[in-house]
Amino acid sequence: MVLTGQIRAWRQAVEIRAFCQAARVRADDVPVATDERDWLEWAAAHAVRLDPLQGPLCAPPDPPAGREVLRELAKIDAYAYPWPFDTDGRWTLPDDGPTDPRTGGGAVSRRRRGGDEELLVALGVLVVVGLVLVKVGQWVWAHWWVLVVLGLVAAATLAAWCYRRLDQIRSAQLRVDGLTYSLGQIDAMHHSSFEHAIRDLLARDGSRDALRCGGRGDLGADVKGHDPQGRYWVIQCKHRRNGLTGSAVGTPDLQTLNGTGRPVHKGDVVVLVTNGRVSAPAQQFARQQRLHLVDRHLLEQWARGRRPLWELLPALPAPRKPSRRGPATRL
Structure with a gap:
């Protein structure tokens, strides 16, 4: 004190x-x-x-109101008789409701009434939903033929969608199978279109998972895919708008491809494709590092002809699995 x-x-x-x-x-x-x-x-x-x-003497200020202070002063169980506190230990103002100790304060009573009202509303919603489901079930049981009709319509719609999808796949495969490019078309392409064209030529030859992955952060791989013999191809594309008169592909480009083609991309066959020319030092570096080059002349044979790339390139690794079909199966 x-x-x-x-x-x-x-x-x-x-x-x-x-x-x-x-x-x-x-x-x-x-x-x-x-x-x-x-x-x-x-x-x-x-x-x-x-x-x-x-100094002057004066009466001390009143102690802060709290459950423990109330219990000490009134010598009662402040939790059994919570008034004038609510359940959070806050002092309830006189206008918050009746201050009958038996009710625990007006705020508590209102909160309880609010919880009861929410429970009643939830029960009412559940009852209404249950009645609606019962009515719907009775109607469906009486009109079962409606479900049969809806099922037939859904099946017909699904069959039509599947037919159109298969037709699109067949049409796309036919376009890929007969795909050819001239050097003029290739020279006029954007570099990204050139990468898509190489991807399509690889798919034409029989690669079922040919993927164009070029772009920022491609780590030297623009096109990847497996051939029918199971070998994994990693291809870097170098497009030259001016063809043979453009800048030659140099050793630095091959060094990047050599550093990622096998160690990073796990390629069995690592290839550089260009519509231009390759410098002599780059050709020597490619022979030393077992890299395959597709220059402008070989690209013309591949893009205009019918032979797959793995028949045009020499000294390829052994197949990973025996081929069950020809290298360029047609529909």
């Missing part, structure tokens, strides 16, 4: 003053040392700070 604390502080101040007086009497007329005089002055000042009688 505040009063008992003030009494303890006053007694401590009195004892400090008595101690300082006894220390001064002990010295009599002998001069006091500087350290001792400073210590006694600090002790006297501290006694003044502790003494509550050095």
Whole structure:
């Protein structure tokens, strides 16, 4: 309590003053040392700070309202009789509702009533939904033929969609099977269209998973796919709009492909395809590193002819699996 604390502080101040007086009497007329005089002055000042009688006395402020304070003051179980607190321990204002201890406060009662109302609404919705489902089930049972008709319509729609999809796949395969390009068409392409054309030529030859993957971050691989013998092809495309008169493919391009074609992309056959020319140092580097080159002349044979690329390139790795069909099966 505040009063008992003030009494303890006053007694401590009195004892400090008595101690300082006894220390001064002990010295009599002998001069006091500087350290001792400073210590006694600090002790006297501290006694003044502790003494509550050095200032006006007034009643202490009311303690903060709380469950524990209420239980201490009223000597009751504040949780059994929660008023004037709500369930969150907050003080309820007089206009929040009746303050009957038996009800636990107006806010609590309203919250309970709100929860009961929400429960009743949920039950009502469930009942309505159940009645609607019962009515629908009774109608369906009485008109079962409607379900049969709807099932037939759905089956016919699905069959029509599947037929159109298969027809699109067959048409696309026929276009790929008969695909050819001239050098003029290839030279006029954008570099991304050139990559798509190489992907389509690989699919024409029989690769079922030919994929164009060129772009930023492609790590040197623009087209990838397996041939019918199971070998994995990694192809880098270098398009030159001016054809043979454009800049030649140099050793740096092949160095990038050599560094990623097998270690990163796990390719069995690593190829560089260009509609231009390849420099002599690059050709020598390709022979040393077992890289395959498709220059403008070989590209013309591949794009205009019917032979797959794996029949045009020499010294390919052994097949991973025996071929069950020709290298360029037609529909």
